[in-house]
Amino acid sequence: MVDAHRTFVIVGGGPAGAGAAETLRAEGFTGRVILIGDERDHPYERPPLSKGYLAGTTGRADVLLHEPAWYTRAEIELHLGQPAVRLDREAGTVELGDGTRIHYDALLLATGAEPRRLDVPGTGLAGVHHLRRLAHAERLRGALAGLGRDNGHLVVAGAGWIGLEVAAAARTYGAEVTVIEQRATPLYSALGPELGDVLADLHREHGVRFRFGTRITEIVGQDSQVLAVRTEDGDEHPAHAVLAAIGAAPRVSLARSAGLELAADPVGGIAVDASLRTSDPRVHAAGDVAALHHPLFGVRLRDDHWANALDGGRAAARAMLGQEVVYDRIPSFFSDQYGTSLEYSGWAPPGSYDQVVVRGDVGRREFTAFWLGRERVLAGLGMNVRDAAGPVRRLVRSGGRVDPEKLADPSVALDDLTGG
Template structure:
């Protein structure tokens, strides 16, 4: 039975919000749990939108965090298709788009992020896509199928994780694909030039064309349809559809208007401490929007990946219940492209590392790579090597200097390297 004397409100209908609601009930909270989402769909996970669901290997129902009946059974009140438009911290209330105020005793902001737009002529054409929401994936999936049937061209602005995964999905439908990327390699800010070439070769083998060192200057169209893309170096590329995969911006409007502290750019997001609490003791943030002061790295990080939502939502829920929480998980993401699996753990932005150590054979796409600074592992990538995420993350957590030769030797168990 729900005890109506306490109300916990979650703003955000994604994975972080849904897992927070689940954790509140699992931890014994008997008060009201209200989840507010501005989409009409029940909370869902985002990785399938650029992976299995987009490529057609997974059904639409596979994306949802819980069966719709779970929310009723768990006593979680849903306000779907209703954005939260105002936060009154003094009154401890959230106002919905229809004017309804909802009181809270504790509030979790899991508002996520939204795709960045291209600031060039032609972005309003019907064939320009973004990929962040389930509705975006529904539309893009139909477009890719049509391009495949008609030998059509997809131009992707951005060679990051989403851009590459959509490129792989598009090729499974038979669409022609060109990726336009200002950096010299795909995923360059994460992998650097040392490993980006591996992904260039992988996609090249599957027929994807890259145009590095350029950006989109104009999307050319007629009668609202896309015809071509012009790059800032003067080239023109045929296109029947365009995907803008140029990153995402944290959705902070609600927090900003309420006077909550925001993290400085380029991190952005809502500033929270290691317990995911904002400067307001009754307001927390988790998932893509949360800029956490990370105890392990001694810096404020904002991580836009599935694992952060999966783990951050429950951590925030426990903090809301008064539990002692230190959110210090090693940042992590995974990607699947053409059957090649890749997992990345850690944080090694450009300029933070002085060496990359490789274990295995990148040419066979079966290897590990480690980004080091002063002999200490900052981040690690495993490609088509299974069950090593734990040891990789332990190397990062230990902060100890490693023996580079042992680290590079596949015959030496990673666990023994981590153990020193």
């Protein structure tokens, strides 16, 4: 039986919101839990949207974080398909799009992020896609199947994780694919210039074309249909569909209008402390929208990954209950492209490290790479290496100095290097 003397409200129906709601009940909270989401779908996992669900191997029910009946059993009140449009911190209320005002004693903002749009002529054409939501994936899946049947062309703007995963899915459907990327290599912000070519070569072997060092300046169409894209180097590329995969922007409008502290660009997001608390002690934030001053790396950063959203929502829920929380999860990403598995852990953007050390065989695509700064492991990538993620995270967390030669030596166990 719910005790209505306390009400915790969660704005955001993604993994962070669902993880928080589940944790509140698991930790014994007996007050009202209200989950607000602007999508009509129940909370779901996002990784399958560019992987199994997009490829047609994962069903709709399989991506849900909980079956719909679970929310009833857990006595979690759902307001789905209803955006939160106003936050009144003084009154302690959240206003929904239909005018409903909901009181809160504690509030979690888990509003996530939205895909960045291409700022070029032609973005309103029917064949221009984004990928962030289940509805986006359904629409894109249908488009890829059509391209495969008709020998059509997909142009992907951006060679990040989403762009490459969609390129791989498109090739499995039989579509022609061209990826256009401003940087010199794929995944430049994660892998730097040292290892991006490994991914480019993998995709080229499967028929993907790359155009680096340029960007789309116009999407050409007729009768609302995409026909081609033009790039700033003067080239024109055939296209029947375009995917804008140029990153995501945190959804901060609710927080901004309520006067909460925001993180400065280029990080962006809602500024939170190690307990995921915002500048208002009654309001926490988690997931893609939360900009954490990370205890390990000593910088403010956002982690756009589903595991961070799920773990962050859980941690925020415990903090909302008054528990001592220090959230220091190490950022991580995983991907599977053409059967090649990749798992990245850590934080090492270009300019933050001074060397890259590799153990294993890059040519065979069976290796672990490490980004080092002052002989400390900042991040690591395992490609087709089983059970590498755990030792990599332990190396990052230890903060100890490592011998680069031993790090590169497969005969030396990674866990033997964590005590330096």
